[in-house]
Amino acid sequence: MTGHAVTERLRVDVAIVGGGIAGCSAALHLRRRGLSVCLMEKGALGSQASGVNFGGVRQQGRHFAELPLARRSREVWGRLPELIGTDCEFVPSGHLKLARNEEDLAALERYAADAAEFGLELEMMGRKRVHDEHRWLGENVIGGSLAADDGHANPRLLTPAFGRAARAVGADLREFTPVVETERDGARFRVRCATGLEVSATSLVNTAGAWGGEIAAAFDEPVPIETIAPNMLVTEPLPSFITRAVGVCGGDVYLRQVARGNVVFGGGDGWADSSLERSRPSSETSARAIERALGLVPALQSALVIRSWSGIEGGMPDDIPVIGFSSTTPNLIHAFGFSGHGFQLGPVIGIIIDELVGTGASTSPLGAFDIGRFHGAADLRHVSAANPEQEGAKR
Amino acid sequence: MADPAIAIVGAGPAGIRAAEALSRHGLSAILVDEAPKGGGQIYRQPPDSFQGPASSRYGFEARKASALHLTIKRLATAIDYRPSTLAWNVCNGRLDTLCAGRGESVVFDILVIATGAMDRMLPLPGWTLPGVYALGGAQIALKYQGCAIGQNTVFLGTGPLLYLVAYQYAKAGAKIEAVLDVNPAHAKRRALFALASSPRTLAKGIYYRASLGTHGIAVEEGVTPMGIAGTDEVRDVHYRRGSVDKSVRCDAVGLGFGLKSETQDGESTVSGVYLAGDGAGIGGADAAELWGERVGLSIAARCGRRHDASRIAKIDRRLARLARFRAGLERAFPLPLLGSTLPDDTILCRCESIRVGQVKDAIRAFDVVEMNRMKAISRVGMGRCQGRMCGHAAAELLAAETRQDLAAVGRLRGQPPIKPLPMPWPGTP
Numbered sequence: 001m002t003g004h005a006v007t008e009r010l011r012v013d014v015a016i017v018g019g020g021i022a023g024c025s026a027a028l029h030l031r032r033r034g035l036s037v038c039l040m041e042k043g044a045l046g047s048q049a050s051g052v053n054f055g056g057v058r059q060q061g062r063h064f065a066e067l068p069l070a071r072r073s074r075e076v077w078g079r080l081p082e083l084i085g086t087d088c089e090f091v092p093s094g095h096l097k098l099a100r101n102e103e104d105l106a107a108l109e110r111y112a113a114d115a116a117e118f119g120l121e122l123e124m125m126g127r128k129r130v131h132d133e134h135r136w137l138g139e140n141v142i143g144g145s146l147a148a149d150d151g152h153a154n155p156r157l158l159t160p161a162f163g164r165a166a167r168a169v170g171a172d173l174r175e176f177t178p179v180v181e182t183e184r185d186g187a188r189f190r191v192r193c194a195t196g197l198e199v200s201a202t203s204l205v206n207t208a209g210a211w212g213g214e215i216a217a218a219f220d221e222p223v224p225i226e227t228i229a230p231n232m233l234v235t236e237p238l239p240s241f242i243t244r245a246v247g248v249c250g251g252d253v254y255l256r257q258v259a260r261g262n263v264v265f266g267g268g269d270g271w272a273d274s275s276l277e278r279s280r281p282s283s284e285t286s287a288r289a290i291e292r293a294l295g296l297v298p299a300l301q302s303a304l305v306i307r308s309w310s311g312i313e314g315g316m317p318d319d320i321p322v323i324g325f326s327s328t329t330p331n332l333i334h335a336f337g338f339s340g341h342g343f344q345l346g347p348v349i350g351i352i353i354d355e356l357v358g359t360g361a362s363t364s365p366l367g368a369f370d371i372g373r374f375h376g377a378a379d380l381r382h383v384s385a386a387n388p389e390q391e392g393a394k395r
Numbered sequence: 396m397a398d399p400a401i402a403i404v405g406a407g408p409a410g411i412r413a414a415e416a417l418s419r420h421g422l423s424a425i426l427v428d429e430a431p432k433g434g435g436q437i438y439r440q441p442p443d444s445f446q447g448p449a450s451s452r453y454g455f456e457a458r459k460a461s462a463l464h465l466t467i468k469r470l471a472t473a474i475d476y477r478p479s480t481l482a483w484n485v486c487n488g489r490l491d492t493l494c495a496g497r498g499e500s501v502v503f504d505i506l507v508i509a510t511g512a513m514d515r516m517l518p519l520p521g522w523t524l525p526g527v528y529a530l531g532g533a534q535i536a537l538k539y540q541g542c543a544i545g546q547n548t549v550f551l552g553t554g555p556l557l558y559l560v561a562y563q564y565a566k567a568g569a570k571i572e573a574v575l576d577v578n579p580a581h582a583k584r585r586a587l588f589a590l591a592s593s594p595r596t597l598a599k600g601i602y603y604r605a606s607l608g609t610h611g612i613a614v615e616e617g618v619t620p621m622g623i624a625g626t627d628e629v630r631d632v633h634y635r636r637g638s639v640d641k642s643v644r645c646d647a648v649g650l651g652f653g654l655k656s657e658t659q660d661g662e663s664t665v666s667g668v669y670l671a672g673d674g675a676g677i678g679g680a681d682a683a684e685l686w687g688e689r690v691g692l693s694i695a696a697r698c699g700r701r702h703d704a705s706r707i708a709k710i711d712r713r714l715a716r717l718a719r720f721r722a723g724l725e726r727a728f729p730l731p732l733l734g735s736t737l738p739d740d741t742i743l744c745r746c747e748s749i750r751v752g753q754v755k756d757a758i759r760a761f762d763v764v765e766m767n768r769m770k771a772i773s774r775v776g777m778g779r780c781q782g783r784m785c786g787h788a789a790a791e792l793l794a795a796e797t798r799q800d801l802a803a804v805g806r807l808r809g810q811p812p813i814k815p816l817p818m819p820w821p822g823t824p
Contacts, residue, residue, distance in 0.1 A: 044765065044767075044768050047767075047768075047771075051771065156771040156772065157771075157772065160761050160768075160771075160772060164760065164761060164762075167762075235818070236779060236815060260747075271486070271487070280486050280487075280811075281810070281811060282486075283484055283486075283491045283500070283811070283820075286811075286820060287498075287819070287820045287821070290818050290819050290820050291819055293818070294818060294819055300818055301818060301819075302817045302818060303817065303818050304779070304815035304816065304817050304818075305812060305815065305816050305817075305818060305820070306778065306779050306781075306812075306815045307777065307781060307810045307811075307812075308810055308811050308812070309810050
């Protein structure tokens with residue numbers, strides 16, 4: 001791990017490891033607070049989970065612990081142009097979550113009742129109404145619930161745009177700079193990079209996604225993190241007709257149509273190698289996702305799929321992320337393992353990290369995300385989701 | 396040890412010779428090819444209904460073409476030859492294919508990629524107008540469909556193919572308005588010595604060039620293309636020679652600036668994956684045949700078959716001579732760098748309709764230094780062809796804008812399917 005000659009030393013208030021959406025938003029907000037920031041990213045900003053995901057800006061269907069954060073993040077999505085100079089193609093199209101059987105419909109109804117307590121208004125639709133208002137839906141849809149102010153955006157733009165804004169206010173963002181070692185150095189942290197960069201910082205922020213577990217382990221708090229590879233596809237541009245972002249109970253397919261006309265969809269898992277260096281979409285998963293997409297939107301029959309892709313992200317056994325202070329090390333903050341649904345949350349995660357660093361506490365409830373929940377749990381892989389409405393992969 | 400499962404993609408000169416060399420050593424391969432008949436692009440076979448001798452289609456190369464066609468005909472019964480089959484994905488020792496709407500996965504231990512070359516296209520104003528074809532496309536129209544791309548055609552670009560296709564059109568009786576080569580005549584004269592390493596091929600080139608003159612076709616060298624004009628279709632080609640602006644009226648343009656390998660890369664770094672022929676590095680059909688055989692022999696040796704050292708040495712000598720000739724060709728027809736001098740309103744990526752100026756803006760706004768990031772931000776290469784058409788020009792533009800070497804900007808990652816596939820996808824048994 002060592003053996004890299006140090007060619008450059010930096011001393012900053014905050015070192016951030018991982019240049020995804022959470023890290024870049026944190027860099028922007030910390031810098032705006034007046035702190036000096038160095039962010040290290042092993043590839044390009046937002047090139048894994050933050051950039052390859054579906055692009056769903058969705059509150060509906062989330063674990064209730066995430067809803068207060070998602071509500072707050074939605075507010076940030078509404079003011080992206082002022083914050084980072086672009087709306088990242090965010091379209092508040094509404095998110096329609098569909099039921100394909102009575103059981104699913106009942107689950108949607110229960111979820112809608114509970115979500116109301118968090119201030120999330122969901123509109124239930126029976127078979128007739130959902131088909132009257134969405135004539136492109138297939139016969140297998142028997143109802144759904146609509147989150148009117150959810151929508152979708154372009155994930156390839158969001159993180160680079162946050163990165164650009166962070167740089168504009170003086171944050172030091174280093175791309176293609178893999179971190180090889182993070183350690184405590186007296187009252188400070190020392191972060192060594194393969195490029196020869198060594199950063200000394202008062203606070204350390206772990207926004208390393210699928211690699212976040214390695215950093216947690218380096219500070220004696222290992223977590224049972226798994227690798228997830230989303231499996232995404234896109235069609236040629238088609239005339240605009242899919243008016244909503246669409247998901248289903250069970251989460252096995254989700255789709256949206258962008259302004260250019262391409263239909264972006266996904267569902268199921270791609271393939272990633274164990275060293276987390278490479279990921280690929282899976283042909284079988286793609287074929288299944290296509291079948292389900294055709295069931296949902298029969299008019300896609302014969303549309304050409306022009307590309308598919310994957311990426312690498314971290315999944316926790318209980319499908320919610322780790323967010324908050326380390327349980328072993330002062331001034332170490334974790335925010336990783338978003339388990340396939342971090343895109344919508346990303347902007348506010350940076351704000352929460354900034355609150356934790358700047359004031360020692362967040363105005364958002366973070367208890368459920370404490371890293372301490374994994375202490376002593378040797379293998380938590382089979383812990384079921386705390387929330388039965390939890391979709392599978394549902395970016 | 397059981398013999399490994401070997402898959403070859405592409406039944407052109409390289410793929411066929413690789414399959415033959417393996418077969419000679421008692422090794423059977425699965426040979427997957429998108430075309431209904433073997434031969435590849437250069438020795439493409441016409442549909443059954445076409446009449447006429449091979450010499451009318453392949454000219455001086457008729458003998459080689461016939462020999463290759465005979466080989467694939469013989470091999471077809473000895474190996475697992477799968478024509479009309481698209482290989483659309485490869486991952487972890489598995490090749491996904493599609494034939495007549497049916498999907499099949501081919502599991503392999505050893506893969507030979509012999510996917511050939513395509514035209515190197517450089518965008519210029521008007522290049523997306525109906526009536527503009529790649530030189531390779533113009534050639535397919537003639538060989539496979541027996542028709543010309545227009546009534547009055549201009550051939551524009553550079554490289555040996557420019558003159559060969561023009562010659563073939565002239566010979567077929569098509570009317571050619573002009574042949575415009577962006578490279579000057581003196582570049583070719585300077586390369587003569589290297590080109591003389593393959594005197595027969597050089598003689599053919601000189602013959603093609605000269606015969607254009609005898610057909611009364613204007614050939615202009617050292618031109619700067621300014622653009623292709625027209626509203627709904629090609630009307631004329633504008634170019635500059637010296638300080639003189641010129642134009643020529645036409646209804647079709649054959650465009651090409653040399654060839655580029657379909658694999659984008661010269662050498663496989665993956666164990667068990669071999670590259671052969673123009674797909675690995677442009678060398679031409681003769682080199683491709685040798686290269687294919689060479690790869691076949693290497694695999695046979697790896698599988699413990701008799702090591703045919705004298706044959707390998709002979710192939711290597713001939714490949715080295717062809718490489719000298721190739722170096723001469725590259726001096727005679729250097730690839731022009733048009734990508735960095737294009738007007739901002741020229742369409743760079745035709746699938747996504749992205750203009751040069753938009754790409755420059757994206758590069759500057761996001762400090763882009765690498766190709767895949769450029770794709771993510773600007774959409775160049777995100778469309779149907781995944782950058783096979785515009786990737787090279789886009790790389791030149793990025794290199795010029797960021798003052799980097801062309802190699803430093805990287806290359807676009809290919810994603811499955813490599814060609815668009817309609818929904819639903821075939822199952823993959």
